[in-house]
Amino acid sequence: xxxxxxxxxxxxxxxxxxxxxxxxxxxxxxxxxxxxxxxxxxxxxxxxxxxxxxxxxxxxxxxxxxxxxxxxxxxxxxxxxxxxxxxxxxxxxxxxxxxxxxxxxxxxxxxxxxxxxxxxxxxxxxxxxxxxxxxxxxxxxxxxxxxxxxxxxxxxxxxxxxxxxxxxxxxxxxxxxxxxxxxxxxxxxxxxxxxxxxxxxxxxxxxxxxxxxxxxxxxxxxxxxxxxxxxxxxxxxxxxxxxxxxxx
Numbered sequence: 001x002x003x004x005x006x007x008x009x010x011x012x013x014x015x016x017x018x019x020x021x022x023x024x025x026x027x028x029x030x031x032x033x034x035x036x037x038x039x040x041x042x043x044x045x046x047x048x049x050x051x052x053x054x055x056x057x058x059x060x061x062x063x064x065x066x067x068x069x070x071x072x073x074x075x076x077x078x079x080x081x082x083x084x085x086x087x088x089x090x091x092x093x094x095x096x097x098x099x100x101x102x103x104x105x106x107x108x109x110x111x112x113x114x115x116x117x118x119x120x121x122x123x124x125x126x127x128x129x130x131x132x133x134x135x136x137x138x139x140x141x142x143x144x145x146x147x148x149x150x151x152x153x154x155x156x157x158x159x160x161x162x163x164x165x166x167x168x169x170x171x172x173x174x175x176x177x178x179x180x181x182x183x184x185x186x187x188x189x190x191x192x193x194x195x196x197x198x199x200x201x202x203x204x205x206x207x208x209x210x211x212x213x214x215x216x217x218x219x220x221x222x223x224x225x226x227x228x229x230x231x232x233x234x235x236x237x238x239x240x241x242x243x244x245x246x247x248x
Contacts, residue, residue: 007022007023007044008022008044008045008057008142008143008191009021009022009044010022010043010044010045010046010047010055010103012046012047012048012053013048014048014053014077016030016031017029017030018030019037019046019053019077021042021043021046021055022042022043022044023042023043023044023057023059023064024042024059025042026038026040026041026042026043028078037078039078039079039080040053040055040072040077040078040079040080041055041058041059041060041070041080042055042058042059043055043056043057043058043059043070044056044057044058044100044142045057045100045102045103046103047103047104047105047110048077049105049110049123050108050123051074051075052071052072052073052074052077052087052123052128053071053072053077053078054069054070054071054072054103054110054121055069055070055071055103056068056069056070056100056102056103056112057099057100057101058070065092066099066100067092067093067094067095067097067098067099067100067114068090068091068092068093068100069090069091069092069093069100069103069112069121069130070088070089070090071087071088071089071090071128072087072088073086073087073088074087074126076088087126087127089127089128091121091128091130093112093114093117093119094117096116096117097114097115097116097117097119097138098114098115098116098138099114099115099188100112100113100114101113101114101115101138101139101140101141101142101144101145102139102144102145102152102154103145104145104147104152105147106147106150106151106152106163106164106165107150107165108122108123109121109122109123110123110128111133111152111163112130113138113139113145113154114138114139115138115139115140115188116135116136116137116138117132117133117134117135117136117137117138118132118133118134118137118138118139118163119131119132119133120132120133133166134168137156137157137158137161137168138154138156138157139154139155139156140155140156140157141155141185141190141191141192142189142190142191142192143191143192143193143194144191144192144193144194144205145194146194146195146196146203147196148196148198148203148221150164150165151163151164151165152164153171153194153203153219153221155172155192155194155205159172159173159176160172160175160176160179160219171219171224172219172226174226175217175219175226175228178217178228179207179217182207182209182215182228183207183208183209184207184208184209184210184211185208190208192205192206192207193205193206193207200220201220201221201222201223202218202219202220202221203218203219203221204216204217204218204219204229204231205217206231214231215228215229215230215231216228216229216230216231217229
């Protein structure tokens, strides 16, 4: 994906292969061979759960569907045909929810993040049941929702939150005012890229400042401490020693 640096894409392991997707492209990587999958939608977000390949914020030959989830037939990640012999199906969020901006798997359930809400998808009896989990709060920026162990962290319009099962708590008060002043967003499709550094118990978010430079905020989830740091134009999962400020 030559242009993927600025676009959300998703990597999903599946038994002896890996599926990689972004809007407009669905690839299957197997035994070091890449092939284009034409029988499945493409998407901004994807994961494997309960024997299904689930994608969110999708694109099909019929168009783009930013608030729709699609999932494959059972144990058939390339079969998305909807018929009586298949578990494959789609689900469309409410229009008021806005675009889907994240997808996660927690404690046997899928969590779907939109700009204005959180939904839960529970699998039972050969089908998923979709229900609103929280309304009026969602993950605002593409790429900002990350999973840490068994909980998610995401950036809403009014703060930074952690979701653990059905429990939602605000964690970003010490850094929030700085982040909102420093963040420069020109489009709802701009990304705030989150990544997890498990070896240092950190989550960091890379974002654009006014003038085109980049900065990052960092959360140490072991010590429950915030800092900000110069990312030194590093977009991969590499941690460099750099001066930073603690936010108590």
